[in-house]
Amino acid sequence: MTTRIAPSDDNRDLYARLRGMWSRLDPMPEDLVDDILVRLATENLGDEYALLTLVEHSEELVGTRSLSESRTLEFTDGAITILLRVSPSGSGTRRIDGWLAPASTGTLRIVVDGDEHSIEASPEGRFVFPDVALGRARMWLDPQSDEESGPVRRGFTTPEFEL
Amino acid sequence: MEEGNSLHTYSDSSRAQPAELWDRAAAAFTAWRSGQPGGVDELVRTMTPVLWNVVRAYGLAQDLAQDVIQSTWLILIRRADTIADPRAVAAWLTTTARREAWRAASRGARSIAVSDDVIELALDDEPSAEDVALADDGDRRLWACVRTLSERCQRLLRIVAFDERPDYAKLAQDLSMPVGSIGPTRGRCLSKLKDALLAKGGTA
Numbered sequence: 001m002t003t004r005i006a007p008s009d010d011n012r013d014l015y016a017r018l019r020g021m022w023s024r025l026d027p028m029p030e031d032l033v034d035d036i037l038v039r040l041a042t043e044n045l046g047d048e049y050a051l052l053t054l055v056e057h058s059e060e061l062v063g064t065r066s067l068s069e070s071r072t073l074e075f076t077d078g079a080i081t082i083l084l085r086v087s088p089s090g091s092g093t094r095r096i097d098g099w100l101a102p103a104s105t106g107t108l109r110i111v112v113d114g115d116e117h118s119i120e121a122s123p124e125g126r127f128v129f130p131d132v133a134l135g136r137a138r139m140w141l142d143p144q145s146d147e148e149s150g151p152v153r154r155g156f157t158t159p160e161f162e163l
Numbered sequence: 164m165e166e167g168n169s170l171h172t173y174s175d176s177s178r179a180q181p182a183e184l185w186d187r188a189a190a191a192f193t194a195w196r197s198g199q200p201g202g203v204d205e206l207v208r209t210m211t212p213v214l215w216n217v218v219r220a221y222g223l224a225q226d227l228a229q230d231v232i233q234s235t236w237l238i239l240i241r242r243a244d245t246i247a248d249p250r251a252v253a254a255w256l257t258t259t260a261r262r263e264a265w266r267a268a269s270r271g272a273r274s275i276a277v278s279d280d281v282i283e284l285a286l287d288d289e290p291s292a293e294d295v296a297l298a299d300d301g302d303r304r305l306w307a308c309v310r311t312l313s314e315r316c317q318r319l320l321r322i323v324a325f326d327e328r329p330d331y332a333k334l335a336q337d338l339s340m341p342v343g344s345i346g347p348t349r350g351r352c353l354s355k356l357k358d359a360l361l362a363k364g365g366t367a
Contacts, residue, residue, distance in 0.1 A: 011353060012180070014353070014356070014357070015323070015324045016180070017301065017305055018305070018309070018320060018321070018324040019216075019324050019325060020302070021302045021305050021306055021309070022216055022321055022324070022325075023212070023216070024299070024302060025302070025306060026216075026219055028211065028212050028215035028216075029225065029229065032211060032215065032229055032232065033207060033208055033211050035229070035233070036207050036211060036232065036233055036236050037203075037204055037207055039233055039236070039237070040203060040207070040236060040237070040240060
């Protein structure tokens with residue numbers, strides 16, 4: 001049995017006051033909405049892309065100047081690995097040298113705060129983004145398919161990382 | 164996503180009548196299902212504050228309440244196909260959240276009675292967000308009256324305040340009450356609250 005009764009008009013004001021009071025007394029954590037959106041974005045990738053995880057993150061200081069600092073990030077799902085070396089380039093931007101292992105060709109895209117760059121990996125699995133702005137980045141390796149035989153490889157994406 | 168932005172959406176949601184939120188949720192759901200980018204974001208921003216209140220009414224601790232709300236959204240993503248009528252999405256979400264909250268509460272070790280939990284916030288000596296929030300006289304008077312009600316009344320009123328038309332059959336199950344007594348109980352809780360407010364010289 002399903003009974004649904006809407007509150008009558010004369011109680012509407014009281015309910016509104018109760019809503020206001022509870023919202024102020026026991027407010028929802030500020031970052032709850034953002035946490036959920038991040039979780040859903042990951043969940044919502046569909047079958048086309050698989051999410052890689054960050055397994056290695058190291059910072060190398062060459063000399064003592066932080067300007068020459070570079071970082072290495074390694075993402076993998078066990079079967080495929082994307083290795084990135086992020087180093088300073090020119091005026092506050094970054095150069096990203098990347099390797100796919102096992103070596104394979106494919107289109108790589110990087111999205112930094114909404115700006116997208118894309119590039120093809122060499123047959124050795126190497127790729128370079130010479131000049132990328134700082135910001136929150138995410139990289140995508142697009143799925144590959146063959147006109148005759150259909151899908152060859154699914155796509156992969158990294159979690160967000162900071163450049 | 165900026166903090167200021169989510170705060171704005173939050174207070175916006177808390178003041179709106181449930182019916183307005185239900186319409187907004189239906190529109191966002193339709194947008195999302197038709198592939199419009201941002202549709203699901205709008206749905207999450209609109210309904211999460213409502214779910215927070217519904218779930219907290221079950222007496223779940225903060226972290227557990229967050230888990231329950233997150234799984235409610237994941238269930239929606241997986242089963243969105245089964246919701247044929249966009250106008251049903253808000254009710255679907257609150258019903259699912261209540262079911263998940265009830266399950267979590269009955270597994271129980273980490274749950275805290277909502278009344279104690281909230282009183283603690285209200286009586287906190289440290290100058291905190293809660294003190295600032297309850298600086299409002301009307302709020303303080305209302306809370307003083309709500310606190311005199313039974314835990315069951317507090318729970319029921321919080322759910323009904325945020326959930327426009329809770330499904331009484333499921334609600335009865337959750338609160339271990341016969342379905343026929345939900346309406347009368349709600350009525351009694353409401354009149355006790357009004358009496359208490361009148362006794363304090365406020366308006367009911």
